[in-house]
Amino acid sequence: MIYLDHNATTPLHPDVRSKMDKFLQYPMNSSSIHSYGRKALALLENARKSIANLLGFVDIFRDYQVIFTSSGTEANNLVISNFINDSDSEVFLSAIEHHSIYVYKDYANVIKVNKNGILDMSDLESKLKRSKAKKKLVSVMLANNETGIIQPIKKISQLAHNHGAFMHSDSIQAVGKIKVDIQDLNLDFMSVASHKFGGAIGAAALIKKSDIALKPLILGGGQEKNMRAGTENVPAIIGFGEAASIAQKDLSSQTNHMKELRDELERNLRGSDLDVDIVGIDVDRLPNTSLIINKNKNAETQLIALDLKGVAVSSGSACSSGKTTSSHVLTAMGYEEGEVDSAIRISLGRSSTKGDIEKFFAIYKEING
Amino acid sequence: MTSNTMNLTKLRQNVINSGSTFPIYLDNQATTQTDPRVVDAMMPYFTTKFGNPHSRSHSFAWEAEEACELARSQVANLIGASPKEIIFTSGATESNNMVLKGISKFYGNKRKHIVTVLTEHKCILDTCRHLEQEGFKVTYLPVQPNGIVDLDLLRDSVTEDTMLVSVMAVNNEIGVIQPLKEIGKICREQGAFFHSDIAQGFGKIPINVEECNIDLASISGHKIYGPNGVGALYIRRKPRVRLTPMINGGGQERGFRSGTLATPLVVGFGKAAEIASNEMEKDTRHVKKLFDKFLNTIQSNAKDVLLNGDKEQRHHGNLNLSFSYIEGESMILAIKDLAVSSGSACTSDSLEPSYVLRALGVGDAMAHTSIRFGFGRFTTEEEVDFASELILANINKLRELSPLWEMVQEGIDINEIKWAAH
Secondary structure (H helix, E strand, C coil), X not given: CEECECCCCCCCCHHHHHHHHCCCCCCCCCCCCCHHHHHHHHHHHHHHHHHHHHCCCCCCCCCEEEEEECCHHHHHHHHHHHHHCCCCEEEEEECCCCHHHHCCHHHCEEECECCCCCECHHHHHHHHXXXXXXXXXXXXXXXXXXXXXECCHHHHHHHHHHCCEEEEEECCCCECCECCCHHHHCCCEEEEEHHHCCCCCCCEEEEEECCCCCCCXXXXXXXXXXXXXXXXXXXXHHHHHHHHHHHHHHHHHHHHHHHHHHHHHHHHHHHCCCCCEECCCCCCECCCEEEXXXXXXXXXXXXXXXXXXXXXXXXXXXXXXXXXXXXXXXXXXXXCHHHHCCCEEEECCCCCCHHXXXXXXXXXXXXXX | XXXXXHHHHHHHHHHHHCCCCCCEECECCCCXXXXXXXXXXXXXXXXXXXXXXXXXXXXXXXXXXHHHHHHHHXXXXXXXXXXXXXXXXXXXXXXXXXXXXXXXXXXXXXXXXXXXXXXXXXXXXXXXXXXXXXXXXXXXXXXXXXXXXXXXXXXXXXXXXXXEEECCCECCCCCEECCHHHHHHHHHHHCCEEEEECCCCCCCCCCCCCCCCCCEEEEECCCXXXXXXXXXXXXXXXXXXXXXXXXXXXXXXXXXXXXXXXXXXXXXXXXXXXXXXXXHHHHHHHHHHHHHHXXXXXXXXXXXXXXXXXXXXXXXXXXXXXXXXXXXXXXXHHCCCEECECCCHHXXXXXXXXXXXXXXXXXXXXXXXXXXXXXXXXXXXHHHHXXXXXXXXXXXXXXXXXXXXXXXXXXXXXXXXCCCCC
16 A cells, blocks of 8 residues: 555654654653653653754743644644634634634634735735734744645744734644744744654644743643643653654755655656646645646545555545535635545655655556546 | 661562562552553554544545544443543543533533532642633532542532532542542532543543443543553533533544544553453452552551551552651652652642642641552562562651651650740
8 A cells, every 4th residue: 555645644753663662661751750750751851852953943941932732733722722712812814724723714814825825915914904903813834734835934924023913833744844943934833743744643742932921721730831731642752852853864855855756746747648737836835745636537536546546645634534525725725616626635755655656646647547 | 787678678689580670660640651462552553554544535544543433432331431422632631621611611601610629630620720710610629538528518519500510530649439429419410510530540440421420521541551642531422411622623523622633542542441441350459459468568567657548438559658757758758769659740849738638637747748659550569568668667767867756755745745936
């Protein structure tokens, strides 16, 4: 079976696995004062540093704080809930956000994107100008999970800050695939998840600027500097930290590896006699993602055929792929129903090979020809 | 060499010979080591069967989804629930938060009163305080000196305005078991929802949600030899209990809790529940034997060592002792070979005496000298023999340093002493 759905989740990197292996059976509650607890705490703080390093900051307490959560969805909820449930606040989110942000659209200003999936800066600016809220939050994802399209976050942050708004970026799909520097992007908040780049599922983080106060979503034992109660998932966090260290070491070679394969696949698709459209091909995208539209060829039918022939791909975001509703991302970009419903997503990982994409291409041609 | 140290040396050797390592882990209420069978069950879902269970388009995903559904029934079976009533979360703290906030949001315009107990886990008490700020009225019930809630008091406190009663099954610090059946009955009569934080009881004592009329129950994976980072919330379907979700997004877990399910953790949790279900009697006999041996050895060889919490109505994996005439933390510092806790793990870095012991009426001095010994499936008799001998050796040593102990030996009743003010 060929796995081409790495934006949904990735297999555990072998080095992450061997690092976690040692600790999976070890009793680890980092709040305990005995040596088992202190060891767990040391491992936890070590992981925190690796994640900080990957994201371009060193001082994990002075500059930014890494708050471990159970999932990227929880990290997104943690930051958004601080601004949604507050009458003094207003939230501005893009029309292509992940469900864990987009679910709050009815309580927020939704900012348009253009045909290429890039945020409409003038729409954001006029909405920010009009706002009279004391506290404002702009939330725009760094790279989209369905299309891979990368937003000009640095410019968006600048605009947000010019209007006194805080800036959050759901960077879950980007981290580990492209270089992400939180200070360069000038973010106040960022969400990251481990299982999207070879780390363990069950560990994620909200990174927040240290001098900004947030209210926790989960109250209790005072863990994570009172920002997130509950015994930390130390083994998974160790895996998260290890995945971050690995990504930092070989990010550029991985980026090139995935991009070469992806570009070859897209060249083949466009050079064939199939009438395909690749979403976002003219703009900056993640090196591993290709969203292929083949108008009026139903995605579900394609996915079933691909699965029968041993290729695992998806029609979009994993959490919504069980639903029958169309992708709000493609709809926001102005695609028509027949196009939206035909889109399938190929997302490569570090273990993907030339053979994988060749096989995919052959099958794709066969079922759509 | 005294006979005591000779004995200790021999017992230490026994521990080593039996294959255990130091420090001896006696903190099974904070977390448990993952059962090797659980690790074996989890591993494939990290490496080869790693699909996202919410993808619907390929066999990786179906395989993961199937495994999660099996785990859901394994967890449900252990408490007599239906799999559809189990929502996976990141742990009991999240489940507890979800219940208190979610029920308050959903039903808060009808009823405004919550009843809980002073000895609940910190995350229950913290969330209740938060709800008080939002306009809810919370009754914090005291407990009897044995740590058990007074049912008459509880009955009087639950009124027509009571939305939720939250009482834990087994206390994390002292191990006592609350009378869930009776509490459930009172709640049903008044039409209040009954929530129980069963994190310390799940898999250790029989709990049946039907018999106890439990409407909501919080469960943790890493307290039952399962992995960290996974837990569950039981939500009754008949009659249906609703709540507003805390984490929104992709609508996983039937909309109650969004976020990708951590398949390997869920699988490990299910396996741990299955093992607990098969081996509960054996595990119970095992910890009871260790409990009796440890307590008898200490109490028959040293005076004034008190067990906190009821001796019978408890989970015997938990043994919380206060050592009279021993200065504050000196005992825990003297027994570095034992990994134990002086209170609930999440509060053990604070110097405040345990609020749970305080609620039992234990004085500050005695609370400061208390230690929780947590026995579990993997605790051996050799370890417990060494632990009790080590404790006894240190009781004698530390009491020799205590002026109070000297006075007691001389027959002075120290409660009668009028201390001069400084």
